[in-house]
Amino acid sequence: MNASRPASSRPFLVAVCRPDGILARDELASMKAIGQLSDSDLHPLPLVDAASPHPASDIDLDQYSGVIITGSPFGFEHPHEQKTPEHLRVEERIDALTSILLERDFPTFGICFGLQSLARTSGAPIVEGFSEDLQAPEISLTEAGLTDPLTGQLPPKFHAYTGHADAIGSIPQGAELLATGTRCHVQILRWGKNIYGTQFHPEITRDGMHLRIETYGDTYYPAEEKPAVVARCDAANTQPAHDLLASFIHRYQQA
Numbered sequence: 001m002n003a004s005r006p007a008s009s010r011p012f013l014v015a016v017c018r019p020d021g022i023l024a025r026d027e028l029a030s031m032k033a034i035g036q037l038s039d040s041d042l043h044p045l046p047l048v049d050a051a052s053p054h055p056a057s058d059i060d061l062d063q064y065s066g067v068i069i070t071g072s073p074f075g076f077e078h079p080h081e082q083k084t085p086e087h088l089r090v091e092e093r094i095d096a097l098t099s100i101l102l103e104r105d106f107p108t109f110g111i112c113f114g115l116q117s118l119a120r121t122s123g124a125p126i127v128e129g130f131s132e133d134l135q136a137p138e139i140s141l142t143e144a145g146l147t148d149p150l151t152g153q154l155p156p157k158f159h160a161y162t163g164h165a166d167a168i169g170s171i172p173q174g175a176e177l178l179a180t181g182t183r184c185h186v187q188i189l190r191w192g193k194n195i196y197g198t199q200f201h202p203e204i205t206r207d208g209m210h211l212r213i214e215t216y217g218d219t220y221y222p223a224e225e226k227p228a229v230v231a232r233c234d235a236a237n238t239q240p241a242h243d244l245l246a247s248f249i250h251r252y253q254q255a
Helices: 022-035 085-104 113-121 143-147 206-219 223-234 239-252
Strands: 012-016 042-046 066-069 108-111 132-135 138-141 157-159 162-164 175-181 188-191 195-198
Touching: 012 022, 012 085, 022 042, 022 206, 022 239, 066 085, 066 113, 066 239, 085 113, 108 113, 113 188, 113 195, 132 206, 132 223, 143 175, 157 239, 195 239, 206 223
Parallel strands: 012 042, 012 066, 066 108, 108 195
Antiparallel strands: 132 162, 138 157, 138 175, 175 188, 188 195
């Protein structure tokens, strides 16, 4: 899936849902590499930054080929009194953005928190009980996923990196289930013709997963299990997941 990119195209807006740091920078770097993009092809919008343009009033989506929504350390199911001003700002802004995207069926790729934000705006509950730690579980396409123009290019079963506490409790209104997993049943959704979301992380490379293993420490696993976590992540072939993100980018790049 190494489709050539247009010589001149509108950039993608990246709604960055985490504070600036090594993981946010790794996300952008891996998106550029996977999508064969230059710096000018991605316009980061840090939703945590109070000085950033507001997506509901100050962003002209017609200037972009599409929108990519990143993962986040902020969980929707955290008690309200535990949410920081930055956490609340991200929620308010992502709610505004996803409402517009869904209304317009604007080309969108939501990753992990991004998928959950789209589902939440569509009325689906975000729940606990289907978490996945730092691993690369098997993802299986549904019948709809096998015939979808984007996901139908993937193998029927493939592996992808995960790491999340919350998940989608039911299929949201207007969405189609394209892929599922053994523990977390909602892995890929599509709204309309142009809005996709994955619970897994197609932007995380092997080196990127090493960063997350170092960063999150024993959040997901006891410290003594680190060698086993690294080994199981290194053993997985996650290329099809990267191909999915690349295919989305190449499909929607607009001159």
